[in-house]
Every structure is written in structure tokens, then in C-alpha cells.
Amino acid sequence: MISSVKASAPRNYRQTTTINLTMQTLLVVATLLAVAPLLWITGYVLVVGGSALKLSFLTKDYEAPELATEGEVIEGFPGVEHQGFERDERDGPNLDFVARGGVLHGIVGTMIITGLALIIVVPIGLMAGVFLAEYPDTWVTVVVRFACDVLTGAPSIVVGVVAYVLLVRHLGFSALAGSLALTFLMVPTITRTTEEMLKLVPMTIRDAATALGSPLWYATFTVVLPAALPGIVTGVMLAFARGAGETAPLILTAFGNHTLSFDVFGPMHALPLIVYRFTDSPFPSEHTYAWGGAFVLTMIVLGANILVRVVTAYTQVKGR
Amino acid sequence: MVSVVSVMNGEQPAKQPAAAPVGHARGHSLTVRNLVPFYGKRQAVRPVNLDIPPCQITAIIGPSGCGKSTMLRCLNRMHEMVAQARVEGTVWLDHEDIYAAGVDPRLVRRKIGMVFQHPAVLHTRSIYENVAIGPRMSGITRRRELDDLVEHSLHQAALWHEVQDRLKHPARMLSGGQQQRLSIARTLAIAPDVILFDEPCAALDPIATSKIEELLVALRSDYTLVIVTHNLQQAVRISDRTAVFMIDRDAKDYIGSLVEVNDTAEVFSNPQDPRTQDYISGRVG
Ligand SMILES: Nc1ncnc2c1ncn2[C@@H]1O[C@H](COP(=O)(O)OP(=O)(O)O)[C@@H](O)[C@H]1O
Ligand SMILES: [Mg+2]
Numbered sequence: 001m002i003s004s005v006k007a008s009a010p011r012n013y014r015q016t017t018t019i020n021l022t023m024q025t026l027l028v029v030a031t032l033l034a035v036a037p038l039l040w041i042t043g044y045v046l047v048v049g050g051s052a053l054k055l056s057f058l059t060k061d062y063e064a065p066e067l068a069t070e071g072e073v074i075e076g077f078p079g080v081e082h083q084g085f086e087r088d089e090r091d092g093p094n095l096d097f098v099a100r101g102g103v104l105h106g107i108v109g110t111m112i113i114t115g116l117a118l119i120i121v122v123p124i125g126l127m128a129g130v131f132l133a134e135y136p137d138t139w140v141t142v143v144v145r146f147a148c149d150v151l152t153g154a155p156s157i158v159v160g161v162v163a164y165v166l167l168v169r170h171l172g173f174s175a176l177a178g179s180l181a182l183t184f185l186m187v188p189t190i191t192r193t194t195e196e197m198l199k200l201v202p203m204t205i206r207d208a209a210t211a212l213g214s215p216l217w218y219a220t221f222t223v224v225l226p227a228a229l230p231g232i233v234t235g236v237m238l239a240f241a242r243g244a245g246e247t248a249p250l251i252l253t254a255f256g257n258h259t260l261s262f263d264v265f266g267p268m269h270a271l272p273l274i275v276y277r278f279t280d281s282p283f284p285s286e287h288t289y290a291w292g293g294a295f296v297l298t299m300i301v302l303g304a305n306i307l308v309r310v311v312t313a314y315t316q317v318k319g320r
Numbered sequence: 321m322v323s324v325v326s327v328m329n330g331e332q333p334a335k336q337p338a339a340a341p342v343g344h345a346r347g348h349s350l351t352v353r354n355l356v357p358f359y360g361k362r363q364a365v366r367p368v369n370l371d372i373p374p375c376q377i378t379a380i381i382g383p384s385g386c387g388k389s390t391m392l393r394c395l396n397r398m399h400e401m402v403a404q405a406r407v408e409g410t411v412w413l414d415h416e417d418i419y420a421a422g423v424d425p426r427l428v429r430r431k432i433g434m435v436f437q438h439p440a441v442l443h444t445r446s447i448y449e450n451v452a453i454g455p456r457m458s459g460i461t462r463r464r465e466l467d468d469l470v471e472h473s474l475h476q477a478a479l480w481h482e483v484q485d486r487l488k489h490p491a492r493m494l495s496g497g498q499q500q501r502l503s504i505a506r507t508l509a510i511a512p513d514v515i516l517f518d519e520p521c522a523a524l525d526p527i528a529t530s531k532i533e534e535l536l537v538a539l540r541s542d543y544t545l546v547i548v549t550h551n552l553q554q555a556v557r558i559s560d561r562t563a564v565f566m567i568d569r570d571a572k573d574y575i576g577s578l579v580e581v582n583d584t585a586e587v588f589s590n591p592q593d594p595r596t597q598d599y600i601s602g603r604v605g
Contacts (some may be wrong), residue, residue: 136403208440208503212510213430213455213552222453223442 129194
């Protein structure tokens, strides 16, 4: 008998081939279904929000909507017409209100509120992560880890309410209260990523340090932490993104403030708050603030992530 | 040097403290007594009794999983760094019980250094910093003193001439063999009495291996060396004494034990234990 590759196919060859093809198709479809909303949302924000972007949008704070002057072209954005307020043709284009302000106060506010939260959270999260990863498991580590996981899933409005009751009712609305509320949502991210990243550092490095008579803390801070740094920085960025995007806790703490403010003890605006407050503004042109704010927020989070990737990739190439 | 043999031959020994293990005029000895390492509840090795003479190379051979690494890590109290691990029995460094209450394991490890299969060199740090890390940890900060220590240690590790003009370069530039010698220099820089090696050549090519072997032979005159190796030829080439660990095939618990210790030539030409015989003739392991 002549040997042939084709003839050597086992009896269930067709069956296995069909199953393989079906599974592949299903996987591709499922992936597309999962990714489509993400791409759609991001794309919509970028296109619609991006069209709202002028330089003045980034350099001005809020300005009350004004009636458009005779002959002024209303630089609306594609979203206006679709936002429910149907314009009556008889009103004529000039009767519309124009939003001439920007979201600078929101950008500054988001930076200050999230930045302040980061300053508080990074040392705490790092220490807690080191504690969980490097020290032997006891009931304390079990409790800390459990608390972190619970906090990760905690509804942010609950954290906002707690901050409201404990802080705001006594001290009034303030950016600082907003930062403190955010810390609760950011600390688990940093703690757990730090722990996971430290656990990825090979034992051989710790062994070598121990064999030189190094105490645990010395090995941790001079050898193990630096080795895990890129991963830890990613965790910090994730926490920043989470904090920058949170709205609910800020409604009850930082509250919002139409003018540019640097006073952390007073109310302050933030980009997610702007998005929240202006999506249902009675002035359609003010929806620009919501879309533009969403766009700027997306850009800040995206930009920070890309920046970190580039920096860590660079130091890794230099390092390894 | 006063050895047990000369004492038994009736020669006049140096003054010995009572009860403590035999002391030596030069170099430092390890004496292992009824040592049993545990991982949690599981016993890793049957009780070990072993004398490691000063300024000699003691090879530890045996098949995988018979507890060579575990036993070695007990010799400088590294074993207890593993979660749940503990040790019964004792190890003496000269006249000092390193498992006695109140002995700081960190100080033990500075006296009994360790080199691993993986050099664990810090890739991003400079060659200089990799050697200086131990001395820095012990509080040496004066530049001159550090410079001298680093140079001396690199000389000892036979690496100086290869790296002297690039001390500031990151250590990742070195080859595997050079990194291993760098890790030896790093250990030498803290001035230990004894150095333990756990398969230091297992990941190296034959040329790099022979450089390490030369280095070990050169270090023997000043340090007590213990080397775990899978390479029987290596044990024959460089070691003075050989300890053989085996897992008993008949026992069902798969716990390793020390089956034979003797001069290397004796172990390989005239093994006393049938299990050793099987192992070195390639019938097991
Ligand atoms: N970290 C550990 N935890 C639990 N058991 C271990 C650990 N390391 C080694 N062992 C066990 O101890 C025994 C001896 O291992 P090891 O000392 O590594 O052997 P060798 O170095 O001779 O190959 C083996 O049975 C191994 O499974
Ligand atoms: Mg081993």
C-alpha cells in the first residue's frame, strides 16, 4: 500500500476539524462583542468631545451661557441637535445660547484632588503591599487582604456618603474631603498590585541578599522593590485612573465650583463632576462642557498610562 | 593543622576545650550533629552527622530531591527563611553552636556565605556596586575602604583583570560565568570563614565551569568550602572529601539520607555502601 498523508487521517478527522473551526469562530465573535462597546464609547467621546475642543476650552473656566449675538455662528457640536432640545426653526439660529467657557477649573481640580489622594495613598499602599508580600502570613495579613478586596468592590457612593457624614458635615464641602474619599478607592489597587508584583520577583534575589546577612527590610528596599518597580508604577497609574474617573464620592465631598480654585479646603470642580453636572443642562450648548470634559478626562488618563508605559519600557531596556 | 587522625595516632594535640568539637589551628570547621530539616510537618532528610574539615573542599553528591540543597541551607541558617521550615539538631562553626539561643542568623550568614546556581547578580547595578553591597550593609561607607575591598574581592574571584576598566558598567554586561564569579566576589567581600556552593556550575558551559573549579581550588587554602554538585567528575576533580546522599528505594517515605562520607578518592574507588556504588557507576540517579 502506498503511504499518503491524506489517507492517514484518523476516523474522527472531519469531526475534530469542524469543532475546531466552530470554536474559533465563537471565540472571535465573543471577543468582538466584548471589545465593541469599549471601542464605540471611546470613539464616540473622542469624536464628539474632540470636536468641542478649542484652545479657550482648556484655558477658561465656566462662563454662564449667553445669547448669541446677531450673526454669530454658534459653534455647537454634533451632539447638540440630538440631545432632545429640538430647536424650532422659527426661533432662528440667533436665539440660541452660546457656552463660551471652558473646563480649566475641572482639569486643575482633578489634578489637585487626585494628586493629593495619590500623595496619601502611595506610601500607605506600598507599605501594605510589602507587608503582604514579604512578611509571613498571619491573621493580620489575612484581614488586610480581605479588607482590600472588599474595598475594591465597594460602591463608590458609599465611600462618598461616609466621607460626607464624617468630614463634610463638620468641615463643609472641600477638595481635601474629596481626596480622602478617593484614597479609600485607590489604596486597594496599589496594595494588591504591589503585592502581586513583589511576589513575581524571583526568590533567588532575596536568597542572595539573605545569604549576605541582609535584614529583610534592607533587601526589600534596596533589591526587591527596585526589581518590581515597573509593575508597581503601573499599579499606581491604575489607581490614578480610578481616582480621576470617580464621580459619586466627589458629588458629596468636593461638590464642584464654577470658578478656578486652588483652595483645597473649599469646594472644587473636577472633570467627572463637570460631565455629570452638564449632561442634563437645560442649555443644549452647555452639553459641550460634558462632552469636552469627558474627552479631556479620557485624554489625561490615556496620556498618563502611555507616559508610564514609555518611561518603564525605557528604564527596563536600560536596566535589563 | 591538627586532625582527628593525628590525635588518634597519639600525637600531641593542641589544647581542646572539653565537649566542644575538635578545633583546628588554621581555618574553620563545621560539625553537623543530628541535623533534621523539616518543611512544615514533612521531614526532608534523615538525621545527618557530618564533619566538614577546615580548608578543604567537601563535595555533596546524590540524585535530585535527596535533600542536598536543604541540608546545605541548614549550614548557614538559610533553611528557616522558607515559610513553615524548621530545624532539629545543631551545627557547630568551630566551637560555636550556630543554632544556640540568642545567635542572630544574620551574623551566622556573614560567617558562612553562600553561592547559588543562579548568580542573582543585580543587573541594573554596576559591577562595583554588586560587590560593595555586603560591605555597605555592614556600615562601611569610606570610599577608599570600599574601593580596596572591591578590588581585593574581585582579585580573589579571578575576575579583576576582566572587569577592572568597566567597574561602573551594569553587571548585566557580564557572561554567565563572569556573573557567577561576581557573585563569588560579592560573598568574599563580607569575609566569610566558610562558603557554601549549591550547584554553582549547573548552568555554565565547560570553559566557564573549569574557571570556577580553578577558583575553588585556589580559595581552598584560605576558606572551608562545601559544594553541592550533580557532576560526579567535578567532585573527583576538585574535592578532598565527598558526602553521598541517597533516597532509599525500599523505604516508602522518599526521605533522603547521608549514606557515606569519606576521602573523595576512597568514595569513588572503593565505595563502602552498595547504594553509593550503584550511584557512581550510573545505575541510579
Ligand atoms: N520549599 C520547599 N517546601 C517544601 N518541600 C521542599 C521545599 N524545597 C525542597 N523540598 C523537598 O525537600 C526534599 C529535598 O529537596 P532538595 O533539598 O531541594 O533536594 P536536592 O537539592 O538534593 O535536589 C524534596 O523532597 C523536596 O520536595
Ligand atoms: Mg538542589
